[in-house]
Amino acid sequence: MKGLLLRLSALDPDAASAVRVIAHFEALLRGGALDPGMLARSTAGLAECPAGVELPDGRIVRHGPDGAALAGAPERVSGEAVPGDAGRVWLERPGGPGPFDDLVLEWMAIAARLLGGPPRSAEPPHVADPALVELVLSEREAVEDRARALRLLGLSPDRALRVVAVTVTLEAGERSGPADAGVEAVALLGRGALAGAVRVARVGRLGVVLVQPRDGGLSPAGELRTVLGERAALRESARAVRVGVGGAAEPMAAGVSWAQARSALRFAGAGGTDEALVDHDELGPVALLSRIPVEDLRAEPDVRALADLAGREGGALGLAALAAFCRTGSLRQAAAGLHLHHSSVAARLAHVEDALSWRLHEPQGRFRAQLALYALRLSADVED
Known part of the structure; x- marks a missing residue:
């Protein structure tokens, strides 16, 4: 792993840093039973800033980058993640989040969900x-x-x-x-x-x-x-x-x-x-x-109408509801997929229908909307 990271640092410093973060947590999880203090202390050393874990029962465990335990609640949180139904993990970096704090927090949350569980055997990619x-x-x-x-x-x-x-x-x-x-x-x-x-x-x-x-x-x-x-x-x-x-x-x-x-x-x-x-x-x-050529897709009236709707206030939310409804064919399933109440999705779809004069309860209307959504996505360039 050390040799791989040295080579990656020359080829792609960002990828090398990402692998270093993942390898750190994989090694931590493979090391045996993990406790909150070990997780907070290890993460603080990796991130070079204080890190904390709040357990589902409300207990807070914090450590500084030097390994020392910190008392009380954090005064300032630069980033946090929620590992499950309860609890949270966070970093306390002065001056704002670091470039890889999102990745550190994601893996810290994964580890927090596995506290006390069996070690993992997966290897980093x-x-x-x-x-x-x-x-x-x-x-x-x-x-x-x-x-x-x-x-x-x-x-x-x-x-x-x-x-x-x-x-x-x-x-x-x-x-x-x-x-x-x-x-x-x-x-x-x-x-x-x-x-x-x-x-x-x-x-x-x-x-x-x-x-x-x-x-x-x-x-x-x-x-x-x-x-x-x-x-x-x-x-x-x-x-x-x-x-x-x-x-x-x-x-x-x-x-x-x-x-x-x-x-x-x-x-x-x-x-x-x-x-x-x-x-x-x-x-x-x-x-x-x-x-189909991108120029032809962009010239299609339905695509232009969707693009115009997307640019309005709340338009992106309306398109998300439209996509979910076209995919599932069910208002309640669409709402479940978007983690919204079905009445909220119904209101967004009603706004889309008013703006585009489509009738989504009719099969032909949903088919037309789905094709237009595909065409809208295809009309955007993907850099490669």
């Missing part, structure tokens, strides 16, 4: 050399070169491979750093959710994951949706991560799965966990929409 990953994905390079890159990555040339593309919506004013898609891909897979060989890298502005499942090539979409749901529950302020999953392909044809992953990513939205990940295998003939 393998962050790969981006040049080797790009070589595997290329369809222009010689087969011999791609096969060599696969071997160097520790992947088998004889087992089906899938490619996953990850992107993240930057917060206002951010340009790089912890919001980088490669780092988010590392964080997404850091819990050992996928069985099999997993390699993570950054290619352009996208995080790329090469997966060789042990189960013969079945899609990892289900496991990834579970992880996205856990992340959303633990981090209320989490950035909008979107994921596209490509189909199974022979390793020498990994570029096909890569193209499918990027196509699926264009269909993904930021309206909730169910919208954030799209599996190309599940799209069926809908995937053909991605072949």
Whole structure:
């Protein structure tokens, strides 16, 4: 691990820092029974600032970066996360949050949920050399070169491979750093959710994951949706991560799965966990929409109407309700997926109907709305 981190520091300092955080907590969780004091003390040393844990019974445990216990409640909290139905974890960094505090808090919350439970056995994800990953994905390079890159990555040339593309919506004013898609891909897979060989890298502005499942090539979409749901529950302020999953392909044809992953990513939205990940295998003939030129999509009246609605006050919330309703066909299921009361979702849908003159209770109206939502997402450029 030490040698890997030294190499990553030269290739991608942000990814190296993310792996260092994940490796720290994985080692902590594998070390045996974990208690609140150990968690707070260890996190404070990692983050180089005071850290605290509030247990479900209201007890507070705090430690400083020097390992010393701190008394009482914190005077200032720079960031926090809720590990479950009760309790919380936090950092007390002077001067505002650090660049990787969100990732530290996420893993601290995971550890807090497992206090007193059995140790984990998962390993941190393998962050790969981006040049080797790009070589595997290329369809222009010689087969011999791609096969060599696969071997160097520790992947088998004889087992089906899938490619996953990850992107993240930057917060206002951010340009790089912890919001980088490669780092988010590392964080997404850091819990050992996928069985099999997993390699993570950054290619352009996208995080790329090469997966060789042990189960013969079945899609990892289900496991990834579970992880996205856990992340959303633990981090209320989490950035909008979107994921596209490509189909199974022979390793020498990994570029096909890569193209499918990027196509699926264009269909993904930021309206909730169910919208954030799209599996190309599940799209069926809908995937053909991605072949329509972006200019034609943007010129479509329904797409323009949705884009206009999205720009109004509360418009994004209305589109999230519309997407959930089109996906489930049920007001109550849509409300459950958005964690809202069904009356709130009904009010948002009524606003959408008034603005667009659609009748969503009719099958034709929902079909038209779903196509327009897909077209709106496809009309946005995805940097790669």
